[in-house]
Amino acid sequence: MYSSNQGYPRMGQDREWKRTLEQFWKKEMSEEEFSARMKKLKSIHVKKQADAGIHIVPAGDFTYYDQMLDTAFMFNLIPERHKSDHPLSLGSYFSMARGSDDAHACAMKKWFDTNYHYVVPEWEEDYEPRLNFNKPLEDYLEAKEAAECKPVIIGPYTFIILSKGCHSLKEAADKLLPLYIQCFRELKEHGAELVQVDEPAFVYEGLEEDLHVIFSIYEAFAEAVPDLKLLIQTYFEAPEAYEKLTALPVSGWGLDFTKGNTIELLKTHGFPKDKILAAGIVDGRNIWRTNGAAALDLLYFLIHEVQPADLHIQPSCSLIHVPETAEGEDGLPEGLLENLAFAQEKLEEVVTLVNAENADAREKILQWSTSSQPEAGPSSKSLRRAQSFSERTRLQQRVFRLPELPLTTIGSLPQTKEVRRNRKSFKDGTITKDQYERFIQEETKRWINIQEELGMDVLVHGEFERNDMVEYFGENLDGFAFTRKGWVQSYGSRGVKPPVIYDDVQWRGPITRDLTLYAQSLTEKPVKGMLTGPVTILNWSFAREDRFSESIAWSIAQALRKEVHALEEAGIRMIQIDEPAFREGLPLKASKQESYSRWAVNAFRASHYDVKAETQIHTHMCYSEFSEMLPVISEMDADVLSIEASKGGGELIRTFKDFQYDKSIGLGVYDIHSPRIPSVKEMEAVIRHCLEVLPAERFWINPDCGLKTRSEAEAVKSMENMAKAARIVRESL
Numbered sequence: 063m064y065s066s067n068q069g070y071p072r073m074g075q076d077r078e079w080k081r082t083l084e085q086f087w088k089k090e091m092s093e094e095e096f097s098a099r100m101k102k103l104k105s106i107h108v109k110k111q112a113d114a115g116i117h118i119v120p121a122g123d124f125t126y127y128d129q130m131l132d133t134a135f136m137f138n139l140i141p142e143r144h145k146s147d148h149p150l151s152l153g154s155y156f157s158m159a160r161g162s163d164d165a166h167a168c169a170m171k172k173w174f175d176t177n178y179h180y181v182v183p184e185w186e187e188d189y190e191p192r193l194n195f196n197k198p199l200e201d202y203l204e205a206k207e208a209a210e211c212k213p214v215i216i217g218p219y220t221f222i223i224l225s226k227g228c229h230s231l232k233e234a235a236d237k238l239l240p241l242y243i244q245c246f247r248e249l250k251e252h253g254a255e256l257v258q259v260d261e262p263a264f265v266y267e268g269l270e271e272d273l274h275v276i277f278s279i280y281e282a283f284a285e286a287v288p289d290l291k292l293l294i295q296t297y298f299e300a301p302e303a304y305e306k307l308t309a310l311p312v313s314g315w316g317l318d319f320t321k322g323n324t325i326e327l328l329k330t331h332g333f334p335k336d337k338i339l340a341a342g343i344v345d346g347r348n349i350w351r352t353n354g355a356a357a358l359d360l361l362y363f364l365i366h367e368v369q370p371a372d373l374h375i376q377p378s379c380s381l382i383h384v385p386e387t388a389e390g391e392d393g394l395p396e397g398l399l400e401n402l403a404f405a406q407e408k409l410e411e412v413v414t415l416v417n418a419e420n421a422d423a424r425e426k427i428l429q430w431s432t433s434s435q436p437e438a439g440p441s442s443k444s445l446r447r448a449q450s451f452s453e454r455t456r457l458q459q460r461v462f463r464l465p466e467l468p469l470t471t472i473g474s475l476p477q478t479k480e481v482r483r484n485r486k487s488f489k490d491g492t493i494t495k496d497q498y499e500r501f502i503q504e505e506t507k508r509w510i511n512i513q514e515e516l517g518m519d520v521l522v523h524g525e526f527e528r529n530d531m532v533e534y535f536g537e538n539l540d541g542f543a544f545t546r547k548g549w550v551q552s553y554g555s556r557g558v559k560p561p562v563i564y565d566d567v568q569w570r571g572p573i574t575r576d577l578t579l580y581a582q583s584l585t586e587k588p589v590k591g592m593l594t595g596p597v598t599i600l601n602w603s604f605a606r607e608d609r610f611s612e613s614i615a616w617s618i619a620q621a622l623r624k625e626v627h628a629l630e631e632a633g634i635r636m637i638q639i640d641e642p643a644f645r646e647g648l649p650l651k652a653s654k655q656e657s658y659s660r661w662a663v664n665a666f667r668a669s670h671y672d673v674k675a676e677t678q679i680h681t682h683m684c685y686s687e688f689s690e691m692l693p694v695i696s697e698m699d700a701d702v703l704s705i706e707a708s709k710g711g712g713e714l715i716r717t718f719k720d721f722q723y724d725k726s727i728g729l730g731v732y733d734i735h736s737p738r739i740p741s742v743k744e745m746e747a748v749i750r751h752c753l754e755v756l757p758a759e760r761f762w763i764n765p766d767c768g769l770k771t772r773s774e775a776e777a778v779k780s781m782e783n784m785a786k787a788a789r790i791v792r793e794s795l
């Protein structure tokens with residue numbers, strides 16, 4: 063048996079990777095130094111895995127930003143707008159990722175059901191990809207000095223399915239095939255024997271229709287590079303069409319045994335005798351120790367199915383979804399640390415499992431066992447507001463008297479160096495609570511003025527007191543624990559530090575009331591209260607596994623409802639309950655989606671169902687892919703839903719119209735993820751586009767997400783342009 067890994071966290075234990083990137087972007091570091099530092103980090107990651115005892119270390123998973131972007135760049139899928147005189151420069155690469163002055167960034171999307179965002183490859187009209195360089199090979203050559211390793215590459219099917227702009231799978235596959243073959247040939251020539259080809263899209267229902275293309279792809283590979291072993295890696299669910307798929311002419315399969323019915327598939331259909339099985343036994347998505355007894359059972363079963371020499375034991379997916387190590391986490395509640403396993407600890411588990419024939423190892427494994435089967439908790443009910451949207455909106459309009467196309471923002475305002483420095487000083491104890499709170503108030507006040515000057519109609523307090531929208535609520539509710547360094551990459555250099563839900567969630571007392579009231583005291587305009595919704599809090603935390611998700615979400619909703627009432631009683635009349643991670647929890651298989659949608663909607667509504675009709679409930683989601691989710695989102699019954707509209711344009715709003723979505727929509731008219739300042743013209747165009755589909759009274763105007771990551775100058779200028787665009791359109795109504 064071999065121990066193996068699919069991918070290692072990128073951030074670095076002290077977020078060195080993030081800092082290197084950001085320094086380079088700020089031009090505080092030369093390109094040479096940047097490359098040298100990154101190379102060093104890459105080799106440290108390889109070494110850490112080898113030192114942990116991993117037999118087969120991945121090479122090629124390391125990136126400057128994202129693995130899909132790397133693959134697109136390697137295949138020369140560089141949109142015209144990002145090309146410079148040196149199209150293969152880091153300038154073009156980061157322009158695709160982050161946008162530049164005259165080119166908007168490529169779209170970002172969530173990677174399957176995770177909170178990781180990948181850069182969406184764009185196929186421009188008649189585009190002919192070519193192989194610019196061979197990234198897996200370069201990384202392989204670097205890594206193989208230090209460890210036994212396997213190059214990893216995103217497989218053609220997944221790459222194409224997640225791209226945009228290609229006419230058909232077949233056509234795109236025909237164009238990419240020779241490039242993959244060249245890549246594989248070079249790898250083989252340089253000594254690689256086994257390549258991990260990631261095909262997570264094989265878990266999507268609907269695969270059946272594409273099987274003939276998939277077969278032609280992998281048959282072509284088998285013919286062109288017959289002596290290179292390709293191991294197709296799937297994760298996050300069991301693959302579709304298992305029986306047919308496993309007949310592909312490849313050398314092995316990587317399967318996720320922690321999700322879906324993978325085990326049943328093997329029990330029913332067996333595993334092809336002559337192939338390698340890379341068994342994902344250690345959950346790469348959670349932070350808990352593996353249930354040792356269950357893992358041993360599974361291992362015994364697999365040993366019967368597969369020759370030990372063909373069995374690789376590994377985490378269920380790349381470890382980019384968990385923090386690097388639990389070592390040094392000494393600030394946790396009693397008893398919690400022993401139950402945690404981050405990337406390094408997961409690799410140790412993998413190595414111990416591989417040694418399970420040894421009695422000491424077995425004993426150790428049995429001690430991991432902590433989590434039991436989920437217990438049912440409070441079950442969710444379907445509660446809703448007493449009045450329909452149309453009754454509510456009439457009453458609300460009487461209270462607020464807003465102009466057409468009201469202007470607002472999504473909540474957070476720039477978290478400048480100063481804001482972060484003050485928070486740090488407060489945490490370190492170098493300034494007092496009083497000083498810190500005074501600073502937050504001053505910042506809030508300054509920004510209330512800025513928003514008024516900019517002509518916003520509904521203001522926000524700015525969320526300066528929040529490091530993170532989930533962490534903040536976790537810190538102020540019972541049942542959450544916080545790690546010191548539990549960072550996980552969200553997109554590019556941005557990381558999140560998810561809280562750990564380890565106990566029952568309870569409300570201790572008002573969390574946001576005082577600061578919201580303070581902001582409201584400074585202005586005549588309404589200030590929106592700002593909360594993170596129950597589904598998002600759950601989906602962006604590492605939750606315990608011995609409770610059903612639905613009952614955890616329900617108990618968070620009960621706690622938030624108390625906060626909603628505290629705000630309402632204090633006189634706050636608009637409350638936004640953000641659910642940017644609502645869709646993220648949606649199971650990958652359609653057959654499992656209905657039950658998720660039901661409890662998630664119930665939890666969201668339970669957080670506020672009994673507010674007054676006049677209290678306006680907003681929610682926010684950061685994305686524009688709505689077609690499949692609209693019926694569910696409509697059931698959430700929020701008065702105003704803000705979404706990303708600049709990318710989808712009028713087309714997106716058409717989906718709302720077709721579905722007869724009947725509530726208000728906040729149009730996110732520009733992309734806040736890019737430092738680029740959007741022009742008045744382009745935002746005006748987005749608004750006009752939407753107005754061709756639905757009337758003005760249905761729309762609000764806002765950026766597509768919170769502004770915390772932007773500089774003050776960027777935020778002010780963009781909001782100024784946004785307000786101008788809205789006013790121009792208003793005047794023409």
Ligand code: GLN
Pocket residue numbers: 472473474475525531592640642682683684767768769770
């Ligand atoms: N209110 C939050 C903010 O503005 C929403 C963030 C999000 O949707 N991710 O930061």
Ligand code: ZN
Pocket residue numbers: 472642682683684766767768
């Ligand atoms: Zn958002």
